[in-house]
Amino acid sequence: MPTLLQINVVANWGSTGRIAEEIGQTAIAAGWRSVIAYGRGRPQSQSELIRIGNDWDMYEHIFESRLFDNQGMASRRATKRFIQQIEELKPDVIHLHNIHGHYLNYPLLFDYLKSCHYLVVWTLHDCWLYTGHCTHYSAIKCYRWKNGCYDCPQQRLYPISLFMERSEKNFLTKRIAFSSLQNIILVPVSYWLANEVKQSFMGNCRINVIYNGIDVNTFIPHNIQKSALNLENKFLIIGVANVWSRRKGLEDFIRLRKILSNDYQIALIGLTDKQIKVLPKGIIGINRTNSVEELVDYYSVAEVFLNLSTEETFGLTTVEAMACGIPIIVYNTTASPEIVNENTGFVVEQGDLKGLSNAIQHVCKKGKETYQTACRERAVKYFNKNDRYQEYIDLYNQSLSNK
Secondary structure: OOEEEEEOOOOOOHHHHHHHHHHHHHHHHOOOEEEEEEOOOOOOOOOEEEEOOOHHHHHHHHHHHHHHOOOOOOOHHHHHHHHHHHHHHOOOEEEEOOOOOOOOOHHHHHHHHHOOOOEEEEEEOOOHHHOOOOOOOHHHOOOHHHOOOOOOOOOOOOOOOOOOOOHHHHHHHHHHHHOOOOOEEEEEOOHHHHHHHHOOOOOOOEEOOOOOOEOOOOOOOOOOOHHHHOOOOOEEEEEEOOOOOOOOOHHHHHHHHHHOOOOEEEEEEEEOHHHHHOOOOOEEEEEOOOOHHHHHHHHHHOOEEEEOOOOOOOOHHHHHHHHOOOOEEEEOOOOHHHHOOOOOEEEEOOOOHHHHHHHHHHHHHHOOHHHHHHHHHHHHHHHEHHHHHHHHHHHHHHHHHOO
């Protein structure tokens, strides 16, 4: 029985944790032994679990990272213990996800991997791999990573550094560590991200795009009325995010509200209590929900879904909404346009409020029923988790047979 070891900051929680969990489930169904190593939380899983370090290791890593801007270079003892566990496990495939997040020492891990002959697959959920500090850069249009990072303008953003700025050193350390592996396959979750990687110091690696997937049998239109969710019977525009910020388009939603008539209502899911308190009239703020059923209810009563994020490596909520049969409007930035076609919604230039308003009015005039079948069919065809995560198993098997 072949063994799959996945490494991610969380297991079976959050978007990347659920993706790793579902890849593990797919592997188990295909006859693999599945193990997930993670950095924080107390998850439950169908895979075997290994926690890398403990809470004290994590807090120490956070402290060191915020002082010295060395995310991914603390947790030395925890990583050495974990390497011993890899030695005992002897996996056939090591599948990396987010190795940042205050739990792992990547120079130690990659030094070990360089001395072994494991097949390494690395799913890229953000841009951290090839930058000297940040996980995203499109909003501020910073492209120093193409030649070498320095004087990072996002030092105070995740992974936060309060004092030192060492993006130049981080960039060089990453380039040495990550480019040292010969048997590595990078899996960006969009073609936009793949194109960015090709322009980085990892551009000569084998790159294989696999979209993220969703459960298309869960994200399916519900027969529910707006009144059941305490919503008025008006045209409903919905937006969803785990963390709302300017980059996720919060300010643009507020600006959009000012130019729409009272015939429209906007509901934003995932806001904090503090954010909800300062929302203008006409925007309904809803706290983050951990209930998938509740989320599907909101998708189902909406007439249109807006993703106004300026930094998307994929756009999982966009796909969830599409599977629930509602048309999509996105900005023409990063990976968002890959999800939408002319039958399922609109792509608008970033910041073009008039364009957003026109697209919304077009949907209002035609009715969401016009788009429902095409949205559902596209989601099932391209973003079904059973198909997408089977691609990983096929990739493992093919790559192992070619070693």
